[in-house]
Amino acid sequence: xxxxxxxxxxxxxxISLTERCNFRCQYCMPEKPFxxxxxxxxxxxxxxxxxxxxAIDEGITKIRLTGGEPTLRADLDKFIKMIxxxxxxxxxxxxxxxxxLKDIAKDLKAAGLKRLNISLDSLKxxxxxxxxxxxxxxxxxxxxxAALEAGLKVKINMVPLKNVNEDEIVDILEYCKxxxxxxxxxxxxxxxxxxxxxxxxHGKDILEKIKEKYQIEKIGRQGSSPAFLYRLKDDGYVFxxxxxxxxxxxxxxxxxxxxxxxxxxxxxxxxxxxxIKEAVQAGDIDKAVAIMREVLANKPKENRWSEEASExxxxxxxxxxx
Numbered sequence: 008x009x010x011x012x013x014x015x016x017x018x019x020x021x022i023s024l025t026e027r028c029n030f031r032c033q034y035c036m037p038e039k040p041f042x043x044x045x046x047x048x049x050x051x052x053x054x055x056x057x058x059x060x061x062a063i064d065e066g067i068t069k070i071r072l073t074g075g076e077p078t079l080r081a082d083l084d085k086f087i088k089m090i091x092x093x094x095x096x097x098x099x100x101x102x103x104x105x106x107x108l109k110d111i112a113k114d115l116k117a118a119g120l121k122r123l124n125i126s127l128d129s130l131k132x133x134x135x136x137x138x139x140x141x142x143x144x145x146x147x148x149x150x151x152x153a154a155l156e157a158g159l160k161v162k163i164n165m166v167p168l169k170n171v172n173e174d175e176i177v178d179i180l181e182y183c184k185x186x187x188x189x190x191x192x193x194x195x196x197x198x199x200x201x202x203x204x205x206x207x208x209h210g211k212d213i214l215e216k217i218k219e220k221y222q223i224e225k226i227g228r229q230g231s232s233p234a235f236l237y238r239l240k241d242d243g244y245v246f247x248x249x250x251x252x253x254x255x256x257x258x259x260x261x262x263x264x265x266x267x268x269x270x271x272x273x274x275x276x277x278x279x280x281x282x283i284k285e286a287v288q289a290g291d292i293d294k295a296v297a298i299m300r301e302v303l304a305n306k307p308k309e310n311r312w313s314e315e316a317s318e319x320x321x322x323x324x325x326x327x328x329x
Contacts, residue, residue, distance in 0.1 A: 008066045009263075009299070011273075011306040019069040019231070020062050021264045022055065024083070028076040030104050031140030032128075033205055034166055034195055049267045052086040054287045058265070060093055061292045062299070069098040075267075078107040084118040091119025100124065102164075106143055108150025116157040123154050124162045124191075129172045130182060138171065155186065163190045167213055169206040176216040184244045191234050191247035210235075210250045217246075231259040263303060271299055273306035 009017040028035075050058075059070065070090060077083060090099060100122040101115070108125070127147060129135040135144040154161050163183050167173050176192065183190040195207025214237070217223060226236035226245065234247030264272040269284030281302050286294040 009303055011303040013306070013308050015258075015260060015306075016066075017261050017263055017303055017306075018066055019071070019262045020059070020067045021071045021073055021262060022059075023073050023075065023264065023266045024055075024077045024080045024086075025049070025075040025267050027079050028074060028104070029079060029106055030076070030143065033138050033140075033171075034168070034207075050269050050284060050287065052082065052089065055265075056086070056089045056093075057290075057292055058283060058287050058295055059090055061296050063094050063097065065296060065299070070100070072099075072101040074103075076104055076106070077101055078103055078111060084111065084114045087115060087118040087120050095119070098122075102126075103150075104139075104143070105147040105150035105154075107146075109146065109153040112150065112153040112157040112159065116159050120159065122160040122162070124164055125151055125154070126165075127151070127163045127179060127182075128165055128168075129175055130178055131172075131175065134172050134175070138168075151186075151188075155188075161188045163188050164193055165190060166193050166195055167208040167216075168195060169208055171205075173208060173216065176213060177220050180217060180244075180246060183246070184239075184242075189245060189247060191249055193249045194251060196251050210248050213248060228259075231261040257308065260306075263299065263306070271302045273302050279305070 011017055059067075072083075072087070074080075080086075087099065090097060099120055101120055102124040103126075105125040105127070108123075125147070128138045129144070132142065132144045135147070136142050151161060151163075163179065165172075165176070165179050167176055180190055192210075192213045194210055194213075195205060214223065217237075222240040223237045224240055226238055228235055232247075233249050233251070235250070236245055236247050238245050260274075264275065265283075266272065266280075269282050269287065270280040271283055272280045281298050283295040283298050286292070286298060
């Protein structure tokens with residue numbers, strides 16, 4: 008069992024497979040050139056799997072694959088199958104922008120992937136283009152349909168932005184409701200890599216937009232999820248709100264993150280990290296596990312987000328998967 012320095016059980020590993028992304032979203036990396044870390048700098052799937060096996064043996068029960076955009080990594084389905092074959096009952100999920108899903112959703116499902124979180128910030132082609140930096144909506148919607156047809160459980164993530172897509176909050180909620188998908192509205196997370204003119208929406212303002220059409224009631228948090236859940240009173244549809252400025256979900260945080268280059272990160276909003284790369288590539292898995300335990304011992308009690316924060320994070324979310 009993995010326990011951090013504050014007595015919290017850690018059983019959730021998020022793996023960023025690449026920092027590369029085929030979008031240039033305004034809230035993430037709008038100015039980053041289309042370049043990538045050299046392949047030799049990344050942990051191979053074989054080396055990643057060595058660590059994954061050890062992490063599972065130590066108590067990890069949930070793995071989420073992220074990026075950048077994870078579907079840009081070649082042979083993704085083979086890596087998924089490696090994990091699934093080792094631990095078929097592992098909760099194996101992935102976060103994606105959905106752009107390439109229409110051609111690979113069936114293969115990912117067959118390999119053992121169980122769930123997907125897909126970003127959908129607009130149902131308007133021109134707004135989706137503005138946010139992502141290119142025409143994406145047609146492919147994203149096709150990817151969502153392909154994932155549902157393949158039998159994958161799908162959640163949708165939306166980042167509401169003032170004067171950009173705030174008028175689509177109810178539209179996206181209804182789009183998801185009609186297709187049996189839960190939507191989670193995520194407050195914009197301040198970071199130095201985002202477009203400087205962006206203004207996010209507070210959770211209470213997001214809820215007010217929904218209340219213009221629906222009556223809602225609180226459900227609360229389930230387990231260690233960062234999402235606070237709400238229910239529409241008329242039909243019981245459940246949606247989520249993620250507010251990173253609050254610390255109430257930190258008390259039950261069960262996560263540790265691994266980057267494509269082998270850095271273990273204890274908290275999304277902290278820049279501190281330790282590398283397992285040399286240990287794993289040398290086959291010293293015991294050392295890699297010891298490093299993981301040291302990272303967990305130093306895991307912070309709370310994230311560094313707050314309403315009064317004077318500085319945005321310098322952590323690039325495309326390196327850690329958000």
